[in-house]
Amino acid sequence: MALIVQKYGGTSVANPERIKNVAKRVAKFQAQGNQVVVVLSAMSGETNKLIALAKEIQANPDPRELDMIMSTGEQVTIGLLAMALQELGVKARSYTGGQVKVLTDSTFTKARILSIDEGNMRRDLEAGNVVVVAGFQGVDADGNITTLGRGGSDTSGVALAAALKADECQIYTDVDGVYTTDPRVVPEAKKLDTITFEEMLEMASLGSKVLQIRSVEFAGKYKVKLRVLSSFQDEGEGTLITVEEDKNMEQPIISGIAFNRDEAKLTMLGVPDKPGIAYQILGAIAAANIDVDMIIQNVGHDGTTDFSFTVNRGEFAKAQAILDTVKGELGARQVVGDNKICKVSAVGVGMRSHPGVASQMFKALADEGINIQMISTSEIKISVVLDEKYLELAVRVLHRTFGLDQ
Amino acid sequence: MALIVQKYGGTSVANPERIKNVAKRVAKFQAQGNQVVVVLSAMSGETNKLIALAKEIQANPDPRELDMIMSTGEQVTIGLLAMALQELGVKARSYTGGQVKVLTDSTFTKARILSIDEGNMRRDLEAGNVVVVAGFQGVDADGNITTLGRGGSDTSGVALAAALKADECQIYTDVDGVYTTDPRVVPEAKKLDTITFEEMLEMASLGSKVLQIRSVEFAGKYKVKLRVLSSFQDEGEGTLITVEEDKNMEQPIISGIAFNRDEAKLTMLGVPDKPGIAYQILGAIAAANIDVDMIIQNVGHDGTTDFSFTVNRGEFAKAQAILDTVKGELGARQVVGDNKICKVSAVGVGMRSHPGVASQMFKALADEGINIQMISTSEIKISVVLDEKYLELAVRVLHRTFGLDQ
Numbered sequence: 001m002a003l004i005v006q007k008y009g010g011t012s013v014a015n016p017e018r019i020k021n022v023a024k025r026v027a028k029f030q031a032q033g034n035q036v037v038v039v040l041s042a043m044s045g046e047t048n049k050l051i052a053l054a055k056e057i058q059a060n061p062d063p064r065e066l067d068m069i070m071s072t073g074e075q076v077t078i079g080l081l082a083m084a085l086q087e088l089g090v091k092a093r094s095y096t097g098g099q100v101k102v103l104t105d106s107t108f109t110k111a112r113i114l115s116i117d118e119g120n121m122r123r124d125l126e127a128g129n130v131v132v133v134a135g136f137q138g139v140d141a142d143g144n145i146t147t148l149g150r151g152g153s154d155t156s157g158v159a160l161a162a163a164l165k166a167d168e169c170q171i172y173t174d175v176d177g178v179y180t181t182d183p184r185v186v187p188e189a190k191k192l193d194t195i196t197f198e199e200m201l202e203m204a205s206l207g208s209k210v211l212q213i214r215s216v217e218f219a220g221k222y223k224v225k226l227r228v229l230s231s232f233q234d235e236g237e238g239t240l241i242t243v244e245e246d247k248n249m250e251q252p253i254i255s256g257i258a259f260n261r262d263e264a265k266l267t268m269l270g271v272p273d274k275p276g277i278a279y280q281i282l283g284a285i286a287a288a289n290i291d292v293d294m295i296i297q298n299v300g301h302d303g304t305t306d307f308s309f310t311v312n313r314g315e316f317a318k319a320q321a322i323l324d325t326v327k328g329e330l331g332a333r334q335v336v337g338d339n340k341i342c343k344v345s346a347v348g349v350g351m352r353s354h355p356g357v358a359s360q361m362f363k364a365l366a367d368e369g370i371n372i373q374m375i376s377t378s379e380i381k382i383s384v385v386l387d388e389k390y391l392e393l394a395v396r397v398l399h400r401t402f403g404l405d406q
Numbered sequence: 407m408a409l410i411v412q413k414y415g416g417t418s419v420a421n422p423e424r425i426k427n428v429a430k431r432v433a434k435f436q437a438q439g440n441q442v443v444v445v446l447s448a449m450s451g452e453t454n455k456l457i458a459l460a461k462e463i464q465a466n467p468d469p470r471e472l473d474m475i476m477s478t479g480e481q482v483t484i485g486l487l488a489m490a491l492q493e494l495g496v497k498a499r500s501y502t503g504g505q506v507k508v509l510t511d512s513t514f515t516k517a518r519i520l521s522i523d524e525g526n527m528r529r530d531l532e533a534g535n536v537v538v539v540a541g542f543q544g545v546d547a548d549g550n551i552t553t554l555g556r557g558g559s560d561t562s563g564v565a566l567a568a569a570l571k572a573d574e575c576q577i578y579t580d581v582d583g584v585y586t587t588d589p590r591v592v593p594e595a596k597k598l599d600t601i602t603f604e605e606m607l608e609m610a611s612l613g614s615k616v617l618q619i620r621s622v623e624f625a626g627k628y629k630v631k632l633r634v635l636s637s638f639q640d641e642g643e644g645t646l647i648t649v650e651e652d653k654n655m656e657q658p659i660i661s662g663i664a665f666n667r668d669e670a671k672l673t674m675l676g677v678p679d680k681p682g683i684a685y686q687i688l689g690a691i692a693a694a695n696i697d698v699d700m701i702i703q704n705v706g707h708d709g710t711t712d713f714s715f716t717v718n719r720g721e722f723a724k725a726q727a728i729l730d731t732v733k734g735e736l737g738a739r740q741v742v743g744d745n746k747i748c749k750v751s752a753v754g755v756g757m758r759s760h761p762g763v764a765s766q767m768f769k770a771l772a773d774e775g776i777n778i779q780m781i782s783t784s785e786i787k788i789s790v791v792l793d794e795k796y797l798e799l800a801v802r803v804l805h806r807t808f809g810l811d812q
Contacts, residue, residue, distance in 0.1 A: 016459065016462040016463050019463060020463065050482065053422065053482070053486065054485070054486065054489060056422040057422050057425060057426065057486050057489045057490045057493065058489040058490070058492065058493050061489055062488065062489050062492050064499070065485040065486075065488045065489050065492075065500055066485070066489075068481060068484065068485035068488075068500050068502075069481070069482050069485035069486065071481070072478035072481045072482055075474060075475070075477070075478045075481075076456065076459070076475050076478055078474065079460070079471040079472065079474035079475035080459065080460065080463050080471075080475065082468065082471045082474075083460060083463045083464040083467055083468050083471050083472075084463045084464070086464065086468050086471075087463065087464050093470070094471055094474050096474075096551075098504070099549050099550075099551075143505055144505075145502075145505075
C-alpha cells in the first residue's frame, strides 16, 4: 500500500463540476489500495478577488489581516472536496493548515514552513479516510494564520509528502508534464518522462511555470519523489522529477530549452574598476525591491569596467532611474538599457560531462545570424540574451540542434 | 473606562464602504475612552452563497465540512474591518472563533458555546487594540471548526460580553431599536427605550426578527446588558434590554403587539380522550422535524376531544399528511386545517399584576367583528389565532387599545 500526496491547483477546482472530477480521480487512487492525502489551492481567481477586496479597504493591506482573508479560499475548496468524496462513498476529512498543523514562521504573506504535525493525518488515513488539506497556509507559534506566498500550495504538497514520508507527491496542473520547450513555440516539443531536480530548478526559474520553484527546492532537499501530471487527462504518467539522473538510458545532453520574454537589460558603462562597485549598484536596486536575474561583469580595461544585469521588464524604468542616480555617485560614464530582449537557455545535467555544448549552441545561433548580447552559464545551463525578435527562431533552432525534436 | 462589545450584522458589513463606516463608528467609541471588542457576521448573502455551493456538491452537505466552508464568511469580514480600523490609525487585530478560542460542543451547524478564553482579547485590549472577532463560529475540543446556527453571531456577541464581563453588548442592525409593533403595519408604532428580557423573548419568538432568540436567553442568563441599535444612524440610544422591569416609571401594561403571518393551524377532531394522545400526534410531527408553535387541547366531552396546533406555513401540507396517517391509528374522526391564519400577541410584564388584560384584548377584537379561532396565554403574553385577513386591523386596534400610540 502506497501513501500518495496529490496536489490540485486552482484551475482543477475552479467550480463544483471540476471538484467532482478531482474527487473521482482521488477515489480511483484510493480504490487501487493507496492512502491518499490531497492538498488544494483556492478556486482559480478567488485569491485575487480577496486581495482586490482587501485593497478596497487598505491600499497596502496589513499582512496579518491579509493572510486571515486569503486563507479562506482554500478553506472553501477543501470542504467542498471532502463533500464530493463522501458523495462517492469515500470517507474524507478536511483540515486547514492550522488544524494539521503546518507550523510556520511569522512572516505573513510569505511564511516558511518550520514543521508539520502528522498525527491527525495518520490517524485519519489509518481509519480509511482521504485527508484533504488546505494548501498555501499554516499557523505560527502564536496561532496566527499565515500564508506561504504565491504558488505556496505546491510547497504545502511537497512539505506534507516529506513529513509523511509519502511514496510520491503528484502535482496536478493544466499541463500533462514538463516539455523540452514550450509546445506553442516548437510544435515538435516532447514531454519528458523524467527530469532531475537541478534541471527542473533551472527550467522553472527560466519561465516554465509548471512548478513553483520553492517546492522543487524543497522536494530536492527532502528527497520527495515529485511527479507533474494533468488533472484534465485520465491517462499519462506525467513527468517524474528525480534526484538522480538516469544512468541507464542514453540520456540526451540537453533536456530542454527554456526562455523568458519578460526581461530587460541594463548596463552601466565605464564604471571605475575598484572593489565594491557591484554592491553599490545592486544594493540600490535591491533596496527598491527589484529582483535581479542575470548579472554580468567582464574584466575591465583602462581602469574601468562595464556592469550589466537583467530585471523584470515591468521594473525597467524604475531600475533605470536608480542607475541614473547611482551613476553620478560612482563616476560612471553612461547608463544604457534595452527592454526589447529575451533570454533563451539550454538546460541539461548532461552538459557536465560534455564540454562542447556551449560552442555548439553559439554556432547554431550564429548560423541563423542571431547576435548574442549577453552570456551567462551555470553547471547545467547556458543562457543567452538576444533581441526579442529572435526568440521563436532561437528556441526552434536550439531544440533541433540538441536533438530534442526526435 | 468601559468595555463594550459591539456586534454588527451582515447588512452592516455588506461591502467595503459599509465596513469603513463600521470602522468609523468603532473608532469613535474607542476615542471616547472605551475598550471595544467587535463581533461580525459575514457579508449579507455570503453564507447563503456558500451553502448553495456546498449543495451543488452534496444535496445534504456533511455538517463538519459545511462548517469548514461557512466559517470563511466571517473570516473575511474580520480581516477587512481590522484593515479599515488600521487605515483610521486605530490598532486592531482580528480573531477567528477558534483563535479566541470559543470552545463549543461538536454539534456541527448548531453548536453550543461551552467556554470562551479571554486571554488573547484581554492582552490586546490592554495594548490599546480593538479586537475583532468572527461571530457565528467556534471550535470543538478536537480542534474542528463549528458554527452556531442561524443568527449565531448575536449569540457570539453576547457570549463574548459575558466572558469579558463587558459593560454593555451592543447589537447593531438595520433597525434603530425594538418597536411597540411593526411600523409598516402601524405607523404610530413607538420605539421602546427599554424592554425586559422576558418580553424580548416573547417578541422575538413571535416574529420580531430584531434579535436572535438564543442570544436573548443567553444575555438574560448571564445578566449581560444588551442594547439594540441601528448601524445606519449616528444618533439614538436604541433599545436597552433589561433584567428588571422599570419600577420607577408608569410602565404601560403592554409593551408591544407582535404578530406572525407565517403560520398554519391543524386540528384533529374527535380524538378518543385517553392518556398519550398528545404524544402520539406530536411525536409523529416531531419525527418529521416539523416545529410546532401553539398547542391547544380543550377538555373533552362524550369520551372524545379536539387537538389543535400551529406549524410554519411551509410545512402545512407535510404535517397534514402525517395527521391523516395518525388519524387511523388513533381512531379519530377528522383532520381539518387552515393555512390562511395569523397569530397576534400582546406582550408585557405588566399583565402579571393587571388581571383584566385578556378580556380587554378580546373585547377590542370583538368590537371590530374579528372572530378568534384559538387562544393561548403565558404569564406575560396573550396570543390569538385569527383569519389572516384581519391581521393589520387587529394589530392596529390592539396597539391603540393598550395605549401604545401615545
